[in-house]
Amino acid sequence: MTTAFATPNDLRSDTSERCDRCSAEAKVLALLNTGGELVFCRHHAREHRAALEPLALIIEHGAD
Template identity: 50%
Template sequence: MSTSVIEDPTLDAADRCDRCGAQAYVRVTLATGSELLFCAHHGKQHADKLKQVALQIHDESERLK
């Protein structure tokens, strides 16, 4: 019998921005399967470019409001 583990997609304090090291609120999954993490600031700053290359964008920046 095998058991599948479903990862919680929620970002937490251990997830850090790849750009500046602040807490990540945006996870970008690329077509290659690799992921990039961004704080709310850098996620917003690079949003246009990320939308062009991302397979999926998981944005939790609304948690800051």
């Protein structure tokens, strides 16, 4: 399965979304092929990217 990289349409633009690993503002949304989703700051998205790619249908990057 190929992971699709898309524009940040689904990532919420407000600051209420927080990284699932720390309290930083979420900038990356991963929609998982299991039906779930994860949100990460850019630092943790880069750290976990290799593990996320096989599990994610879409990975979206929000604007700064």
